[in-house]
Amino acid sequence: MGLHVTALRPDVLTLDLADGPARFHAIWLRDNARDDASRDVVNDQRLFDISELADEVVITSAEVVDGRLCVEFGPDGVVSTFEAEWLEAHRYDGLERGSPEAVPWLAADLDPCRLAWSRRDDPSARSAATAALVRDGLAIVHGLASGHEPTGPSIAEVAGIWGPIRETNYGEVFHVRAEAEPVNLAFTPRALNVHTDNPYRRPVPGIQLLHCLVASQAGGVTVLVDGFSAAETLRSEDRGAFDMLSGHRVPFRWRGDGFDLRNRAAVIEVDDRGVVLAVSYNNRSAAPFDMAYAEMSGFYEAYRSFANLLHRPEMEYRFTLSPGECLVFDNQRVLHGRAGESDPDRYLQGCYLDRDWVHGSIGNPTEGSTP
Numbered sequence: 001m002g003l004h005v006t007a008l009r010p011d012v013l014t015l016d017l018a019d020g021p022a023r024f025h026a027i028w029l030r031d032n033a034r035d036d037a038s039r040d041v042v043n044d045q046r047l048f049d050i051s052e053l054a055d056e057v058v059i060t061s062a063e064v065v066d067g068r069l070c071v072e073f074g075p076d077g078v079v080s081t082f083e084a085e086w087l088e089a090h091r092y093d094g095l096e097r098g099s100p101e102a103v104p105w106l107a108a109d110l111d112p113c114r115l116a117w118s119r120r121d122d123p124s125a126r127s128a129a130t131a132a133l134v135r136d137g138l139a140i141v142h143g144l145a146s147g148h149e150p151t152g153p154s155i156a157e158v159a160g161i162w163g164p165i166r167e168t169n170y171g172e173v174f175h176v177r178a179e180a181e182p183v184n185l186a187f188t189p190r191a192l193n194v195h196t197d198n199p200y201r202r203p204v205p206g207i208q209l210l211h212c213l214v215a216s217q218a219g220g221v222t223v224l225v226d227g228f229s230a231a232e233t234l235r236s237e238d239r240g241a242f243d244m245l246s247g248h249r250v251p252f253r254w255r256g257d258g259f260d261l262r263n264r265a266a267v268i269e270v271d272d273r274g275v276v277l278a279v280s281y282n283n284r285s286a287a288p289f290d291m292a293y294a295e296m297s298g299f300y301e302a303y304r305s306f307a308n309l310l311h312r313p314e315m316e317y318r319f320t321l322s323p324g325e326c327l328v329f330d331n332q333r334v335l336h337g338r339a340g341e342s343d344p345d346r347y348l349q350g351c352y353l354d355r356d357w358v359h360g361s362i363g364n365p366t367e368g369s370t371p
């Protein structure tokens, strides 16, 4: 069935689209007019500001010509055509919008995507790894340097598959190994509870890389938990707890090395449509909670429920990162930790990337818009 105009008022147009009828406001269509005076033909960016339109924008005529919608607006007389596919993709009437990209997983379902370093320039291998980072929140790159005096591809080169390293006060590359006076418990052999890194930073690092150079003989098992999966489970099992965690921001703080880093983040961050955007969970850097007295005990109840969920065995994907392998993961989604004491010889390097280098590198590049 093709595109049809089924009702027309000066302020609202109703169309029959493939997914059913959809209404469009005159002001919305005018704001998104596709004519050459409204959009740049090269970069498709809008050429006018909303304040330049008349107070009352109306539709003076609308018809389908050659499968495309042709609309004339008043009072400025602009004529614009809209492709059926574009209208389908941007309809806002009668469709629930979710996040189609991330697919929550349980440990038993996860089969991490592996990218061989030697195939990094193969477009299909590379885009499969990027798609896995968006879908599962992680991928593994293998065939890299290993040992205490490594030769071969470094973590910086792995980061470069997607984009430049985001440097922090820990340096461009940080070193996860036992230190004499560690500024962070990560830099000791201790077991580490599952967590997201650096929730005390604003913005929080989006993508993290961990490259294993020397593995532990005993212990040092990596534990990964899909925070989105845990958040969705909490939403279905205890809606009140989910609302409590998504409705409050809590303080995170890290001090050391001449820095005092602070941020406030929701343990579960959702957008205005309820889609989970990020999880921030770190028992080491969570600062004293500061919500109102009347909310404190309820918040702790919700926080403990979520923590218990994160530690359910079916949530925990356990594996040992081998020398020469680099785990790449969404730091605002996939929690990581290590089970058991690792031996002091274990040596990993880590770094961060901004998430745009991964999440922005797929999709339709012609749909670019203004920052």
Ligand SMILES: [Fe+2]
Residues within 6 Å of the ligand: 186, 195, 196, 197, 336
């Ligand atoms: Fe960490």
